[in-house]
Amino acid sequence: MKHLLSLLEYNESAFVKVLELAEKIKSDWTKGKRPDLLPRKVLGLIFEKPSLRTRVSFESAMMQMGGNSIFLGTSDGQIGVRETVADFARTICHYVDAVVLRTFSHATVVEFAKNSSIPVINGLSDQFHPCQAIADILTIRQAFGPKPGKTVVFVGDGNNVSRSLAIACALVGYHFILSGPKPYHFDKDFITLFSKRFPNAVLNQSADANDSVKNADILYTDVWTSMGQESENEKRIKKFKDFQINDRLFSKAPKHCKFMHCLPAHRGEEVTGSIIDGRASIVFEQAGNRMHAQKAILLDMILGSK
Structure with a gap:
């Protein structure tokens, strides 16, 4: 299973491929081309911290590629509070095709990924911000x-x-x-x-x-x-x-x-x-490039994990 927790998951050639994919996606987007690259796919957004760019760019990315997203803030899932991080991960995997976590502690991202059967993307933690x-x-x-x-x-x-x-x-x-x-x-x-x-x-x-x-x-x-x-x-x-x-x-x-x-x-x-x-x-x-980069990340994580 492919995850993006810190960028250390990439070697040089794989990283450049994601960049080149983002460049192509952006070039097509500027020409008005928005193909359904992830039709009927669903992204889970689990955020412990407030966000403008991360949330909107991921939600727009999924919508423009024919998919959808579900947002869970601090009053919704309460990851690690109402139930353990592991139980949360094992449950939500049945509903969505990938998850973006925006958390205070990087340990939460690591624990979630260990228990996830779908790709986990670090949308920000106290240690890393790979997107x-x-x-x-x-x-x-x-x-x-x-x-x-x-x-x-x-x-x-x-x-x-x-x-x-x-x-x-x-x-x-x-x-x-x-x-x-x-x-x-x-x-x-x-x-x-x-x-x-x-x-x-x-x-x-x-x-x-x-x-x-x-x-x-x-x-x-x-x-x-x-x-x-x-x-x-x-x-x-x-x-x-x-x-x-x-x-x-x-x-x-x-x-x-x-x-x-x-x-x-x-x-x-x-x-x-x-x-x-x-x-x-x-x-x-x-700031605008967040959306194009994250489209490439989503395609790499969701389609590349199959």
């Missing part, structure tokens, strides 16, 4: 072409988005730099995991934002305080204040550099309005 990373690489290829060797600089902390983006960059031969306060760099467990899986990949970490951006093809950031970290907000704002992507910092990057953000953005904190709305921003193309 976002696939859309990110799709967006970079759209901006620069498919050649490897690009440098992606993530200005922020070693969170779920940056972990998945680092893995995705390694799969396509990009260089990855995490720039942020040293206490917020990737933890040792992730570095060990990454180095073992990608011994030849370029992954660097820096506490100097000015130096980090000088060779960037892409400058990427995320909110400084993620869902579940609200109690740390004041502390994080103080720690990351020198890592805001603004006109001054962006001016130190090459002229061709593009700006990306997974959204939602806290304007005036991690990024200024002049950058997110500026000439170099590809943020909303990036």
Whole structure:
């Protein structure tokens, strides 16, 4: 059974095939072609966290491909509360063809997948956000072409988005730099995991934002305080204040550099309005690519699992 929990399930060639499929799907979509690629298939969306892009892009993807979706929020299934994660997984497998989980704990995704007879897709956990990373690489290829060797600089902390983006960059031969306060760099467990899986990949970490951006093809950031970290907000704002992507910092990057953000953005904190709305921003193309990337993921998971 195929699952998408972290991107580590893919080898380089399989990952590129998903990207190429997403590119074809998007090309057809722009021409008004929306074939029923998943007719009568049903996707279960099980979300512990609120969502705009993940929910709407998956629901639209299924509808445009001739399928349907069922949404279960915190007041519906209550996964792991009313019944165990394992029992929940074994039950819902009889009703739907694949499941997207958006959870606080990655352990919930792993436990669900262990007990699932249908594909499980991680729509976000505290450790990884693989669907976002696939859309990110799709967006970079759209901006620069498919050649490897690009440098992606993530200005922020070693969170779920940056972990998945680092893995995705390694799969396509990009260089990855995490720039942020040293206490917020990737933890040792992730570095060990990454180095073992990608011994030849370029992954660097820096506490100097000015130096980090000088060779960037892409400058990427995320909110400084993620869902579940609200109690740390004041502390994080103080720690990351020198890592805001603004006109001054962006001016130190090459002229061709593009700006990306997974959204939602806290304007005036991690990024200024002049950058997110500026000439170099590809943020909303990036958001739109979530749907096209996830169509490819669904086709790969549902049809490829048979």
